[in-house]
Amino acid sequence: MTGGGAVRVLVVDDDFAVAAVHRGYVESVPGLEVVGEVHRGVEALQAVQVLAPDLVLLDIHLPDLSGVEVLRRLRSLAGPQPDVIVITAAREVETVRAAMTTGVVDYLVKPFSLAAFRERLEAYRAHRVEVLRRTAEPGRGLQQSDVDRLFSTRRRVSEPLAATPLPKGLSPRTLEFVARALASSPADDLSAGEVGQRCGLARVSARRYLEHLERSGLAAVRPRYGAAGRPENGYRWTG
Numbered sequence: 001m002t003g004g005g006a007v008r009v010l011v012v013d014d015d016f017a018v019a020a021v022h023r024g025y026v027e028s029v030p031g032l033e034v035v036g037e038v039h040r041g042v043e044a045l046q047a048v049q050v051l052a053p054d055l056v057l058l059d060i061h062l063p064d065l066s067g068v069e070v071l072r073r074l075r076s077l078a079g080p081q082p083d084v085i086v087i088t089a090a091r092e093v094e095t096v097r098a099a100m101t102t103g104v105v106d107y108l109v110k111p112f113s114l115a116a117f118r119e120r121l122e123a124y125r126a127h128r129v130e131v132l133r134r135t136a137e138p139g140r141g142l143q144q145s146d147v148d149r150l151f152s153t154r155r156r157v158s159e160p161l162a163a164t165p166l167p168k169g170l171s172p173r174t175l176e177f178v179a180r181a182l183a184s185s186p187a188d189d190l191s192a193g194e195v196g197q198r199c200g201l202a203r204v205s206a207r208r209y210l211e212h213l214e215r216s217g218l219a220a221v222r223p224r225y226g227a228a229g230r231p232e233n234g235y236r237w238t239g
Helices: 016-027 041-051 067-074 093-101 114-135 144-162 172-183 192-199 203-215
Strands: 007-012 032-038 055-058 083-088 106-109 219-225 231-237
Touching: 007 016, 007 041, 007 114, 016 032, 016 114, 032 041, 041 055, 041 067, 055 067, 067 083, 067 093, 083 114, 106 114, 114 172, 114 192, 144 172, 172 192, 172 203, 172 231, 192 203, 192 231, 203 219, 203 231
Parallel strands: 007 032, 007 055, 055 083, 083 106
Antiparallel strands: 219 231
């Protein structure tokens, strides 16, 4: 994805009907477009090389290669590497661990609701846009300092979150996106609306995550005043 363009998505699922549903889900999310749909592991590897998607939605149970093997071969290909979200009914610990070692960005277990699917994809797109906006000017690739900043932000966010009990109804993945939005703006207090815009969340939803971070001691809150003079809460990462 270049600039603010749409995220190019490749759908990989052995079931034609399920793949069609996933395609429809993706196309319902603004800022995402499906550039291909395949049903076998070998086809997935070929499609990645031909279509150069930004994101692959990958099933684990494929008729020729397992999704884990596809991941391993994918990471050995030359050229730009797409992000991968695993979407599967596979719940075995070994499978989840194997997927994690290849650097997948998310793991969504079937069955799931459209709302859950949209939340993951919207959060992914918002984070991707934020990374590109904050680390690279148009026409310039990432420098080592940019890469180091991305990884250090992820570490300092993930470590304290791992020890934080999560209230019912909040998603760990979305909480991490919200925390990263705060951690990537150390000089600014962000409102719930601003965090929601960056993470692809409704303002009310963003506020729930921010309030949880504040109660957990990972964020500070203080009043700030907008152009109309009305106060609103601003949040800052302290974790």
